[in-house]
Amino acid sequence: MDYLGKHISGQYDADLAHIRREVMTMGGLVEQQFSHAIRTLLEHDVELAEQVIAGDQKVNQMEVAIDEACVKIIAKRQPTASDLRLIMVILKLIAELERIGDSAEAICRIAKQDFTPEQLSLLTSLETMGNSVMKMLKDVLDAFTRMDMDAALTVYLEDKRIAQKYDLVIRQMMTFMMEDPRSIPNILIALNCARSIMRVSSRCQNISELVFYFVKGQDYRHVGDDVIEKLLKERENPA
Amino acid sequence: MDYLGKHISGQYDADLAHIRREVMTMGGLVEQQFSHAIRTLLEHDVELAEQVIAGDQKVNQMEVAIDEACVKIIAKRQPTASDLRLIMVILKLIAELERIGDSAEAICRIAKQDFTPEQLSLLTSLETMGNSVMKMLKDVLDAFTRMDMDAALTVYLEDKRIAQKYDLVIRQMMTFMMEDPRSIPNILIALNCARSIMRVSSRCQNISELVFYFVKGQDYRHVGDDVIEKLLKERENPA
Numbered sequence: 001m002d003y004l005g006k007h008i009s010g011q012y013d014a015d016l017a018h019i020r021r022e023v024m025t026m027g028g029l030v031e032q033q034f035s036h037a038i039r040t041l042l043e044h045d046v047e048l049a050e051q052v053i054a055g056d057q058k059v060n061q062m063e064v065a066i067d068e069a070c071v072k073i074i075a076k077r078q079p080t081a082s083d084l085r086l087i088m089v090i091l092k093l094i095a096e097l098e099r100i101g102d103s104a105e106a107i108c109r110i111a112k113q114d115f116t117p118e119q120l121s122l123l124t125s126l127e128t129m130g131n132s133v134m135k136m137l138k139d140v141l142d143a144f145t146r147m148d149m150d151a152a153l154t155v156y157l158e159d160k161r162i163a164q165k166y167d168l169v170i171r172q173m174m175t176f177m178m179e180d181p182r183s184i185p186n187i188l189i190a191l192n193c194a195r196s197i198m199r200v201s202s203r204c205q206n207i208s209e210l211v212f213y214f215v216k217g218q219d220y221r222h223v224g225d226d227v228i229e230k231l232l233k234e235r236e237n238p239a
Numbered sequence: 240m241d242y243l244g245k246h247i248s249g250q251y252d253a254d255l256a257h258i259r260r261e262v263m264t265m266g267g268l269v270e271q272q273f274s275h276a277i278r279t280l281l282e283h284d285v286e287l288a289e290q291v292i293a294g295d296q297k298v299n300q301m302e303v304a305i306d307e308a309c310v311k312i313i314a315k316r317q318p319t320a321s322d323l324r325l326i327m328v329i330l331k332l333i334a335e336l337e338r339i340g341d342s343a344e345a346i347c348r349i350a351k352q353d354f355t356p357e358q359l360s361l362l363t364s365l366e367t368m369g370n371s372v373m374k375m376l377k378d379v380l381d382a383f384t385r386m387d388m389d390a391a392l393t394v395y396l397e398d399k400r401i402a403q404k405y406d407l408v409i410r411q412m413m414t415f416m417m418e419d420p421r422s423i424p425n426i427l428i429a430l431n432c433a434r435s436i437m438r439v440s441s442r443c444q445n446i447s448e449l450v451f452y453f454v455k456g457q458d459y460r461h462v463g464d465d466v467i468e469k470l471l472k473e474r475e476n477p478a
Binding site for chain 1: 420424
């Protein structure tokens, strides 16, 4: 995050630098939690699942600590407009990260159960989707760190593709259930995992909107497709 | 919200009062959206469903506008610790409200489809859960307005009961699916509605934590049951 200028107060700079470091650490931790969650799902690694579940506490603590540090810096330092905007997006980022952590935990709570071979093969069918979302998370955190509009836009668009994959998974699983009703409880479990993965994708999209907001100074939540199209065109034909 | 003192600057007071009014309006709107969503579900009122779906835009706009007003007041007025705390909880509150609005919209998108009598009876089985969560939402918004610890604690505890109801619904529906696999697509739709209602309950719990935070000055997210037990004991045996 090199987009922060110097301030007259050395302590202020130090406080901001501290928050920046903590945010990056939290991002790294959540990325690891989610990638471990996907691995436990595919390899049915119960020990790793337990580790992720225990690790969610750390994610939660980091959110609370960074939140406090942000409020403190606002109260003490009266940040200027652009610093304040950064602090506001950090507050929203850590809320999204915390929820991604929750999704990782939810996946691991499912993944640590005893599985039948049928369940294992169902869960393996989520591999492509899981890997795509893992890449999204990595990319959007990079985009946030560099406040890179272009990279954020790529992640934003990816969410639609994930949603299509998810619909496909749902339809497949519905067919399985109708063909073999005994498989219903197993399939509902796999559907829950698919939904958790899908949600992480939406949260990555939310994070990409934070980058838009920081760079453009405009709130991009809830905007229509036309506004996003315009951003896309700007990317293709930079002024 | 009478817990705000007077400030030297009349404009500052006016700005804060404006935000307060907007928050209350947004709360009222979201309450109405959710209560309409539950009604469309039970009465299959397609016109009302369309109205709720269209109304979600308004909810989104209000969130963005209040968010901006909060950032502006922080930048311009350098609020003191307790005012800042209030603004921070308002920022979190409106994010929760916006998501409750999303859930109401999601329910209405389902509810406006053509229903078979079987689907209608499935959705009617969500009535008790829907009404309980509607009451939670109303109560937690009242608790927030008055920053009433006691009322917030009651809502907080209610979430566990809703989760139990939800588990019961899931088990029932799983049995239905296994008995009659042709009902699976219908039941998955009802399960989605049940999940949306359940999520609103969790968001009400999140809002109750904001009241704890404002009143006690401590972050109550992710705390253990023992900390909540302590709050409960304080309620039963006030010092």
